[in-house]
Each structure stands twice: as C-alpha cells, then as structure tokens.
Amino acid sequence: MPENQFKEEEFTTQFNGKTILRIVAQLKPYWKKVILFVVTIAVIAFLDSYFTYLSKRIVDEGIVPKNMDAIIHVIKIYGSLMLAQAVAVFGMIVITGILGEQIHYNLRKVMFENLQNQSLSYFDKTPVGWIMSRFTSDSERIADLITWGLLDVTWAVFNIAVSLLFMLKINWKLALVVIAIVPVIIIVAIQFKKKIILEYRNVRKINSKITGAYNENISGVRIVKALRREEANLRKFGTLTGEMYEASYKAAWLSALFLPAVQLLSAFALGAIVWLGGVEFNLKLMTVGGIQAFFSYVTFMLWPIQDLARVYANMQQSIASAERVFSLTDSVPEINDRPNAISVPSIKGDIIFKNVDFHYEPNNPVLKKFNLKVSQGETIALVGPTGGGKSTIVNLLCRFYEPKGGEITINGKNYLNLTLQSIQSRLGIVLQTPHLFSGTIRENIRYGKLSATDTEVEEAAKVSGAHEFIM
Ligand SMILES: Nc1ncnc2c1ncn2[C@@H]1O[C@H](COP(=O)(O)OP(=O)(O)OP(=O)(O)O)[C@@H](O)[C@H]1O
Numbered sequence: 237m238p239e240n241q242f243k244e245e246e247f248t249t250q251f252n253g254k255t256i257l258r259i260v261a262q263l264k265p266y267w268k269k270v271i272l273f274v275v276t277i278a279v280i281a282f283l284d285s286y287f288t289y290l291s292k293r294i295v296d297e298g299i300v301p302k303n304m305d306a307i308i309h310v311i312k313i314y315g316s317l318m319l320a321q322a323v324a325v326f327g328m329i330v331i332t333g334i335l336g337e338q339i340h341y342n343l344r345k346v347m348f349e350n351l352q353n354q355s356l357s358y359f360d361k362t363p364v365g366w367i368m369s370r371f372t373s374d375s376e377r378i379a380d381l382i383t384w385g386l387l388d389v390t391w392a393v394f395n396i397a398v399s400l401l402f403m404l405k406i407n408w409k410l411a412l413v414v415i416a417i418v419p420v421i422i423i424v425a426i427q428f429k430k431k432i433i434l435e436y437r438n439v440r441k442i443n444s445k446i447t448g449a450y451n452e453n454i455s456g457v458r459i460v461k462a463l464r465r466e467e468a469n470l471r472k473f474g475t476l477t478g479e480m481y482e483a484s485y486k487a488a489w490l491s492a493l494f495l496p497a498v499q500l501l502s503a504f505a506l507g508a509i510v511w512l513g514g515v516e517f518n519l520k521l522m523t524v525g526g527i528q529a530f531f532s533y534v535t536f537m538l539w540p541i542q543d544l545a546r547v548y549a550n551m552q553q554s555i556a557s558a559e560r561v562f563s564l565t566d567s568v569p570e571i572n573d574r575p576n577a578i579s580v581p582s583i584k585g586d587i588i589f590k591n592v593d594f595h596y597e598p599n600n601p602v603l604k605k606f607n608l609k610v611s612q613g614e615t616i617a618l619v620g621p622t623g624g625g626k627s628t629i630v631n632l633l634c635r636f637y638e639p640k641g642g643e644i645t646i647n648g649k650n651y652l653n654l655t656l657q658s659i660q661s662r663l664g665i666v667l668q669t670p671h672l673f674s675g676t677i678r679e680n681i682r683y684g685k686l687s688a689t690d691t692e693v694e695e696a697a698k699v700s701g702a703h704e705f706i707m
C-alpha cells in the first residue's frame with residue numbers, strides 16, 4: 237500500500253478515468269432506478285426552461301396584443317405543468333436519496349467483509365484511523381458523488397442544453413453569442429471553485445492541528461505547569477492561530493470574489509443581448525418577450541453553471557476517496573487457505589516448530605531458526621523477557637501469521653496444508669488484554685460458538701473460574 241494513502245487530507249490524485257468508471261460502476265445494480273432518475277431530471281430541466289418560454293408567449297401573445305384569452309390559455313398550461321414539475325421534483329429527490337443509501341450500504345458491506353477477512357499483519361500496517369475514515373467520510377463522499385453530484389451534473393447539463401435549444405428557437409444569432417460565453421463562464425467558475433476548495437481544505441488541516449494542540453495542553457496541563465511551558469506553548473499556539481487566520485481570510489476572500497466574477501461575465505452576455513436584441517427588435521426579427529426570455533435564460537443559467545463547477549471541483553477529492561476505498565476492498569488477505577488445503581475433523585498430536593524464522597518487519601527478526609516441540613497432552617509455559625517473542629510464538633501457532641522460514645507441524649503435517657478454519661476453530665486463546673464486545677456477558681462468552689446452549693455457556697464460565705464473579 238503506498239505510503240501517501242495514510243495522509244488523510246493530502247490528495248495528489250489527478251483525474252483518473254479508471255477510477256471514475258469504477259465509481260460509476262457502483263450504479264450498475266440499480267440501473268432501472270438510474271434510468272428513472274435521469275428521466276425525471278430531464279423532465280425537470282425541460283420544464284424549467286419551458287416555463288421561461290411560456291412567459292415569453294404570455295408577453296408576445298397576450299400582454300403586447302392585449303389578448304386576455306391567450307393569457308388565460310397559457311396560464312392554464314403553466315399551471316398544469318407546475319403540477320407535473322412538483323411531482324417530478326419529489327420523485328427525483330426520493331430516488332436520489334434511496335440510490336445514495338443503497339450505494340453507501342453496499343460499499344460499507346463490501347468494505348466490512350473485506351476487512352474481516354484481512355490477516356492480522358494488515359492491521360499492523362494500517363492505522364485504525366485510516367480504516368475508520370474509509371468507512372465514514374470516504375464511502376460517504378463516493379455515495380454523494382454518484383447521487384447528488386450526478387443529480388447536479390445531469391440537471392445542469394440538461395438545463396443548459398434545453399435552455400440553449402429554446403434560445404436557438406427564439407433567435408439563433410443571439411443564441412450563438414450565449415453559446416460562446418457559457419464555456420468561458422464555466423471554466424472561470426471551475427477555477428474559482430477549485431481554489432476555494434483548496435483553501436478550505438487548508439483551513440481544516442490547520443484546524444485539526446489546533447484541536448490537537450488544545451487537547452494536548454488541556455490533558456497535559458499538569459506537566460505544562462510543572463515545567464513552566466505556558467509561555468512557549470502560547471507562542472506555538474499563536475503561530476497556529478495566525479496560520480488559521482491567514483488561511484480563513486484567503487478562503488473568505490476567494491468565496492466573496494466568486495459570485496461577482498461569474499456575474500460580471502454573465503453581464504457581458506446580457507449586455508450583448510441588449511445590444512444585439514435591440515438591433516434585431518428594430519428589424520422586427522425579435523419580440524419583446526423574446527428578449528426578456530433571453531434575459532431569464534442567461535440569468536438562470538448561472539445556477540447550473542455553479543453546480544457544474546462545484547461538482548467538478550469536488551470530484552478530485554471524491555476520486556481520491558474512491559481510490560482509498562478501492563485500495564481497501566482490493567487488498568487481498570496475506571494469509572489464506574492454500575489451494576489444496578484440507579479440512580480435518582479434529583486436531584491431535586505433537587506440535588513442532590522446525591527452524592522457524594519470523595519477522596514482523598524485514599529488518600527486525602523476532603525468531604531465528606527457532607525449534608520447539610510440544611508433545612500431545614503436555615502443558616508448557618513460555619517464560620522470557622518482554623519483547624522476547626512469546627506472543628509471537630502463539631500468534632504463529634494460531635496462524636495469525638505464518639513462518640517466513642522453517643515449518644510448523646501438527647501431528648507431523650505442515651499446518652499450511654490445513655484450512656485456517658480447521659486450525660483456528662480448535663484453538664482456545666485467552667488474550668493478555670481481555671476485550672469485551674458490547675452486549676451481555678453471556679453473549680460475550682458465546683462469541684466464539686454462537687450455537688452454545690445456556691448450560692454450555694455457564695459450564696465454560698465455571699471452567700474458567702469466572703462464574704463466581706459474574707454471579
Ligand atoms: N505487530 C507487530 N509488529 C511489529 N513488531 C512486533 C509486533 N508484535 C510484536 N512485535 C515485536 O516482536 C518482538 C516480540 O514481541 P512479542 O510480543 O512476541 O514479545 P512477548 O515475549 O510476547 O513480550 P511481552 O512479555 O511483553 O508480552 C518485539 O520486539 C516486538 O516489538
């Protein structure tokens with residue numbers, strides 16, 4: 237696993253087509269819902285643009301020629317379409333919510349399943365916080381991208397496309413002006429959003445450092461006082477809050493600049509429309525309602541453009557999240573059953589460690605040519621200094637790890653030829669540090685054998701000498 241994947245906030249990932257495809261592939265099992273989702277969004281986007289077109293008709297066919305019947309006619313269409321729009325919006329939100337939860341559910345399940353199958357060595361190498369964030373923020377970010385992100389993009393693309401079609405229908409020359417300006421606005425908006433996101437990420441990073449500093453200073457207050465570290469700590473803290481101020485200021489500044497910049501660009505489009513529209517109007521090539529509709533289209537288009545920019549800018553982070561989640565679901569457990577492993581009904585016989593070599597980290601050998609024989613029925617104790625390798629021997633025996641050299645045999649057979657299940661289900665182990673799972677004591681005792689009867693559970697408690705203090 238690459239080292240940089242442990243750095244939570246850093247992300248060096250660029251757009252990666254393969255990962256995007258894998259993210260989208262999460263939708264495959266729900267393709268029917270996805271189609272429904274796209275159709276409802278298309279309907280909504282079409283209606284959004286059509287309403288503006290209807291307003292144009294009200295002006296041109298009703299208000300300008302003072303024709304009340306035409307106004308009423310168009311308003312009736314307007315009203316019934318409003319109803320359709322409301323239903324479609326409701327449907328879209330429901331479908332998106334359900335899709336998001338299903339994808340999130342699936343991801344969590346796959347991740348948990350994979351995690352359970354990992355060997356202990358995986359947990360040695362992988363920090364808990366790293367795994368936790370895969371389960372929480374990363375999987376959520378993926379689910380968000382393929383639902384709400386997809387919703388925003390689909391809606392924005394349909395909306396812009398349908399608006400442009402209506403504009404082309406009303407006046408193609410003016411529409412071409414808008415078509416030329418829209419990409420510029422989109423690019424500027426994306427650049428802005430990217431910078432804003434980077435700055436906010438910076439703010440979050442510094443914020444977590446500040447939280448860490450609070451935590452250390454409050455929980456270590458006695459040491460701070462005893463060593464008279466107050467002044468030094470205050471100075472250090474001052475540097476952090478100073479950085480925080482700078483970063484927040486920059487983020488706020490960019491955010492404040494974003495909307496005016498985009499609006500300014502669209503003002504160019506509006507200016508061009510007023511000018512060209514006026515000329516066309518004088519030539520009787522365009523109506524008042526038409527010019528007004530153009531205004532509405534361009535003004536309203538700022539929303540989908542902002543949505544597009546936001547999703548695009550966030551996508552980089554979602555891709556990084558996806559890569560981290562996939563790296564978890566892709567990692568293959570180091571310890572697995574060998575292809576022809578056999579399952580034995582019972583394990584009896586001598587246990588022999590023959591010239592066993594073992595290390596957790598390659599440059600740090602723990603066992604070298606280690607030999608041990610435990611005869612059947614024998615009771616032995618391993619005694620030695622801390623870090624001497626006692627727990628390691630037990631870990632190897634349980635096959636939580638496998639020898640790097642030499643072999644371990646049970647009843648004369650190399651235990652690598654047995655299935656993990658047949659070895660581990662026949663071992664009892666009392667850990668150095670006991671761990672209780674949530675639930676009752678009875679449930680905890682039953683943890684290793686779910687089919688155990690109450691009597692068996694009580695029997696086990698008595699045998700281990702725990703019955704007395706439980707009762
Ligand atoms: N998961 C691990 N990753 C890396 N090194 C480890 C790991 N577990 C143990 N070690 C190292 O292996 C050596 C043997 O450790 P082990 O836990 O087997 O000792 P021990 O005899 O059980 O000690 P103790 O009496 O403290 O329980 C030590 O140097 C320890 O630092």
Ligand SMILES: [Mg+2]
Nearest residue numbers: 626627628668
């Ligand atoms: Mg130990």
